[in-house]
Amino acid sequence: MTDTSEDWRSLLTRWSQEWADARAAEVAQDEAAARDEESSQTRGLGFPGAPEERIRAMEERLGHRLPPSYRTFLAVSDGWRHAGGFVWLLAGTDGARWHEDSAGLSEYFPGELDENSTPQDELLAGMWGRALQLDVESDALYVLLDPGDVDDAGEWAVYTWAPWHADNPTRYGSFRTFMDAMYRQFHHLEVSRAERTGAVFANATTRAQDAAVGTARLDALGGRYEQAAAALAEAVSYGRPRATGLRDQIRRLLGETYMVYFHGLADDPVYVPEVVPVLLAEHVRTGRDGDLPPHALPGASDAVRGTADGILGQLREGTYRYTAEGPFGRAVEKAREQARWGETDAAWHTLRAALPEWRPLSADHLAPVGLCADPLLGPLITPERGRELLATPRAGQPGDTPPPAADLDPPGLAWPADGDPGRPRDPYRFLLLEGVAPAGLPALIGADGTTALDAPATRWEARRLPADAPDSPPWADLARMAVGRAGPDWSFAFESRPSGHFDERRFTSPALAASAATGGRTVTVWSRPSTGHRPAVFHLSVAQNGAERYALTTDGTTTTTRGPVPEFLLPPPGTLSGDDGLRRAERHVLEALARHLAVRLPRFALTQGRLHTLLTRPWNRPPGPGEGYLTVRVVPGGAPQGTPS
Incomplete structure (x- = not known):
């Protein structure tokens, strides 16, 4: 759907007001606040909109008709201040210019093309020379609008890259998609700033996102995990404090481990027994030596770190056991005994039948994610079974029980x-x-x-x-x-x-x-x-x-x-x-x-x-009368040596 002026005006007005409110909360002598005093006083990050003739003049200068969302944006605001945390001024009709590979980046991204190059590689290879550069003032962050990467609606893709960012350029499907992401980045950075300074960053957007997190929690407990995961992912992009810890539980049960840290839970004594073993089991599984990984428990108390050290020792010795309270805890013990003797399908059936009886440790607990750390039960939680677990209503929540996933063991011996x-x-x-x-x-x-x-x-x-x-x-x-x-x-x-x-x-x-x-x-x-x-x-x-x-x-x-x-x-x-x-x-x-x-x-x-x-005992009989055997021993640095007997 093409963005209208009203769509843009609603977003940009809200963004400006929230930015100004956040700046007003800073101390007066803060250098950044002083630099942005004019913007704060006018409660605006934007500029007066460009008239149609000015936009047409820009198009004539560039030799291109601008993509719809950028064109409509310019009619509402001819440029923008603080597009996210790293672009201080975004171009309007006067500031946009062809990049013409001025930084020489085409040599590195994606480098030389060959028969294995993807269509996206080919687009990126030509992007540096043909893109329109929108960043005017930034922290070395390039914002490039590519006329060679166009969708059916006529939108040009936006690429961003900075030398302090090691990955390939980030692609956004349109200018509006880019600006929406920068608005969320603004929120995310303000949450981090507030945590560091003890300030409060709250407005209608944060309250709406926090309400969505609460709804997502109930959806997750009711088995509607895909709906919950989508809402939590959006809340994570806004930096809402509870969202990451909740979403990481869903991600881990789906088999994901990359960047799963259970933010806000791993250093909370209430949740340590549930989530810290999962983090440390991955640490042990990948064969890393040393004590706790430095990112695992930021800000944890000495008591929490002591508990974590004990758990790490149990995991390395193979003595760690996941436990839970009530009927589900009894099912865990039964399932462990079944898994111990190879009856893994039966063990999963035992756990699955008891899932409705599972109860959370506290409000931010969605599922028995700690099972993933158990040496015997953890391997049972395949991504397919993780989906089945998440789709099963828990903690007394209403919902439809999903059909059981297929057993993993074939019958018989063949x-x-x-x-x-x-x-x-x-x-x-x-x-x-x-x-x-x-x-x-x-x-x-x-x-x-x-x-x-x-x-x-x-x-x-x-x-x-x-x-x-x-x-x-x-x-x-x-x-x-x-x-x-x-x-x-x-x-x-x-x-x-x-x-x-x-x-x-x-x-x-x-x-x-x-x-x-x-x-x-x-x-x-x-x-x-x-x-x-x-x-x-x-x-x-x-x-x-x-x-x-x-x-x-x-x-x-x-x-x-x-x-x-x-x-x-x-x-x-x-x-x-x-x-x-x-x-x-x-x-x-x-x-x-x-x-x-x-x-x-x-x-x-x-x-x-x-x-x-x-x-076992020997699988060969000893040599009989008149029989012998030969052992071959390999000596390091020498040839094999035979020893008759």
């Missing part, structure tokens, strides 16, 4: 056979044990001296844990495996990319002895895609009461069996040769086994979450 799109498949191996809880696995399959599970860890953290036991022989092939529940009355132990190599002549599964101790069934699976020097192989064996019941090994073309392998498990004939054939056979076996035993492997927990781990 997903490891698929691998990740666009990359080679990883080898893997796993055990399934019937009639035993995960906590009982160390006694059944753990290496000598293993009496308990290790603390939950991501798969990358687990790779840094010891992969062998003290004094374990080189032939042993111990495995660092993640453990959890595979279904009713079943547990699993899983290892991705095992360091050992499958050799059926020496292979022995730790599950074989475990089946003797429990009397239940145990399953061993080992898959190895071809690696160039080793052929592909897939192995399945099932044991009970300490004896192997049956086994099959296939390369996708040939299958060998031991014992009475059930017909439904045998790979169908006619599969393709090579790795593709192996994958077909592998998927068939795993899908059939999962249906038969009603078991599953939790993909999300194994790839994105944290699970307990343990070091």
Whole structure:
């Protein structure tokens, strides 16, 4: 919609009055106030409007018809003082001039164009030479109106850039869009000035924005988070004190971390237990050393900083736990226990069902954002689930409950056979044990001296844990495996990319002895895609009461069996040769086994979450009479050395 003179007059009058009121609140000896005394006395930042003939004369001088919003602006005010915080005088009909790349910036923005350059890059490359410069007096800030970047309404884009701003030029779709942004910038800077000086910056605009923040808070609690986020984003642009802390809670639950600081909440003792762990968890996750990040808690008291130091220590040690009061707090504890054993979908269902019972700590608390910091529950809060959480009415607010998002874990056992799109498949191996809880696995399959599970860890953290036991022989092939529940009355132990190599002549599964101790069934699976020097192989064996019941090994073309392998498990004939054939056979076996035993492997927990781990017993038998083995040791700075035994 084209701006009218009345549209401009309303904005510019309000802007002038609010600016003058703010200046009047400053001390008389303030240098800036003295410099702007004339503007303050006249309560105006603008000038008398330019008559039509003056605007036409300007257009003739420039050889262009001006864009609609700038043209209408000039008719109301022929120039402008204090357009935001860094432009002291904006050009009217006399001051505008062609920039003609006077600063030589075309060499740097966007630099040399190539086949990967975007249309916006090409526009920016030519902008410096053809743009109309509107800044007359500024803090080295260029304001350029580009006749080569025009929309359907005839509006020219405005670009701004300053040497003290490291980013690319900022683009505004029109002169009116630019001026609206500068009006909001004026508000934002006045709020900061008032905070520093103890003054009060209040007017009809600030009161309207604060009322909008209050409405947005209720919208957010009622599940209308998109509407709330839009209102809060506008309030943030005006610098309203509460808006950033509220909006950051929404942003973080949507998976955003950049510039999320929970302004106004992180140094408030009421909110410290909820938001500071989230800030510090990101600090720890990115591997940064040292104590609290300098931007995290500006102005925090010693007591708050002491609490934060304790939280940081817990996060680094892996002992931090998110807590909440009431029914939601009880759901958190139940969900953590489910996630601990790999039941991440069930854990999310538990949290989601309890969300209506969640209650805020105080008025500026929108959602249980602290969940993001919990080592076990934080990984569950994907952006999709964050949207689901935010769309669920909370704290007793009315609203429609959203449909549940799809579960993240596929059923069954076959997903490891698929691998990740666009990359080679990883080898893997796993055990399934019937009639035993995960906590009982160390006694059944753990290496000598293993009496308990290790603390939950991501798969990358687990790779840094010891992969062998003290004094374990080189032939042993111990495995660092993640453990959890595979279904009713079943547990699993899983290892991705095992360091050992499958050799059926020496292979022995730790599950074989475990089946003797429990009397239940145990399953061993080992898959190895071809690696160039080793052929592909897939192995399945099932044991009970300490004896192997049956086994099959296939390369996708040939299958060998031991014992009475059930017909439904045998790979169908006619599969393709090579790795593709192996994958077909592998998927068939795993899908059939999962249906038969009603078991599953939790993909999300194994790839994105944290699970307990343990070091298993050997996966190879010791050398027999007349057999030997060779260990190869790489000496730093030297060649590999072989040691026969």
